[in-house]
Amino acid sequence: MLQPWMIVGDFNDFASLDERVGSSFDCMDRIIKFHEHWNRCNLMDAGYVCSKFTWTRHSQGRVTLQERLDRLLHNIELVDCFPNLRVVTLTRTYSDHNPILVNTDLELPVDKEKRPFRFEAAWMIHDDFNRIFSSAWDKKKNSLVDAVKETKRALIEYKESTFGNIFKRKKILMKQLQGI
Template identity: 40%
Template sequence: MECARGGNKVPVIRELIRINRPNIVVLVETHLSGAQADKVCERIGFKDRMRVEAQGFSGGIWLLWNSNEVGVTSFGNHSQHLSVEIRKIGDNPWLFSAIYASPDSAVRKELWKELEKSARLDRGLANGDWRLLFAEGAVRNLPKASSDHCPILISTTGFAPVTKAIRPFRFQAAWLNHGSFSEYVHSKWKSSAPIVPFLREFADNLQAWNKSQFYNIFRKKSELWARLEGIQKLLAEGRQQHLIKLESKLRREMDEVLNAEELLWFQKSRMEAICNGDRNTKYFHLATVIRRRRNSVNALMDNNDNWVTQTDQVKDLVFQYWSSLF
């Protein structure tokens, strides 16, 4: 989200979506409406949307989804809530309400008396029928970043571990923004050395520096999420000044890591247009996907002109081919 108070929150939202892969996303207290809201919704990446517009710079509820994954039917909305029926293939439909209560107690009336007893409002509520319908359903509070509230993740099937990807080492343009990188390069650069063996040595040095100083972007991001989550659990039990300062520091580090990751995606797109346009559009991600698609081998034709698509069979076919040459 982009608002005067919170700055650019879209990278954090997109990162939460990438990690958790929800079918539906709800954003509250958006402070935006009209054409500006449309632009931000496009950047977040979902095809379909439903909104309760902000009143001036107050309130606002957005519900975003992809209709090819889940069906959403409106059941009415109000300045403080948006209610829908959610239907997924193979599941029974269920009702969902996204609520952002007015700070005016006269407006909230009786609806929020029970919630006023709780100091924490970042919660999901379900009735008994919903619990019976989704026996494995669960709610998880994600770490806060660029917001005063914890994102809420609701899963009807429970939670599975997040898979980790192993990526090859490459020069990362994001290193150029690190405070010690320029000094490190000057200290290791040898102008008089033979260029080819020196570049191999220099690449090894950069890899060591990356591990000890810069860290792998994705690993560091995971560590920051985990630390933020742990600190915020302790803060929920009682305010401690040193933890508040530490949380603020980790949020700033998270912003830096997310910016570095954006730069990494630009580099992976390998497009000259990297210098132009909005960094946070789908363009560079799509360019990366297309390049990877072109470079990948999904099927091979064997000696009988049959297409082989199974991974193990493709490996065997490649091995047989190269073995026959020697």
């Protein structure tokens, strides 16, 4: 295949002895077979940034086995499209797998006007919500379409001034947790 392509996910296998810690079981045949599958498809491993291990087994509150099971495999043509391609191992939260993030280092412009409006139910428990909603609705209550537009505008302003960018705040907190 001459088109750029990649496969990302849990391969449920590891590619070298240093990608497994906590077991003495001989697995060279497994590793060789895994590499044979890649080679047959002319694929290569993109590597990783941060933690090597993407899967952890816990037993009685202790880590008993760690492996790198999740990865990105790609062909050489993909490197031409994404020369700065990186795979970042993120912090695990609920699963026994760490999520992986494929970062292409492409900065895509975000058009705020085209983003869909999303109402957050959590806003309703905030003290100012009813006042802001009612005030915006009453300004244009003679036209349903205008009332909805005005309420949307007021709620977007309210969200930004009251809560800020919660996704940006979450990202900062996750980075701080990774540093712990």
